[in-house]
Amino acid sequence: TQLLEQSPQFLSIQEGENLTVYCNSSSVFSSLQWYRQEPGEGPVLLVTVVTGGEVKKLKRLTFQFGDARKDSSLHITAAQPGDTGLYLCAGAGGSGNTGKLIFGQGTTLQVKP
């Protein structure tokens, strides 16, 4: 069974601080996705990383896929209150490649002004 361990589960920081969220697995994924979910809404895709070692940047957010494609990290620089939300990592490419996404437990981020 493929599992994704996401940490930390909760993070409360002050505006301007940096933070990193980790997503780890013992399984290899063909791609890994990061989503952000706001209260009362569905998850929205932020980025997909496909190649081992790949780094993608989205403004103040930096996403990295591990060399072995088993882990990923999300780093936010100078966090803003608008970054508050639930961040989810999801791995794709299980057996049969059916489009099934395996989600981590999520990281609830609160950025205080």
Added chain:
Amino acid sequence: DTAVSQTPKYLVTQMGNDKSIKCEQNLGHDTMYWYKQDSKKFLKIMFSYNNKELIINETVPNRFSPKSPDKAHLNLHINSLELGDSAVYFCASSRGLGTQYFGPGTRLLVL
């Protein structure tokens, strides 16, 4: 225009009842999914359909029955509702195995 829409947004019902949740997408996608998000925010796939054909059927009680009348719709019918069914149910759609777009969710509370 809402890309993936779900109705109802909130559903409060008694144990033992039967209820349906509807999902529609106007993105022209051929694949649709149902996910369940529990009280700890853990999101888990339940079913997926591609061109009205069942592709993913996770270990879900057979009280849950998805129905896809056409490529743009995927409904979820739940029989004999139990307390543990309380959760947020999300519909999603994609073009093939591409990016999945999620609906706003249906908050189900079983009393």
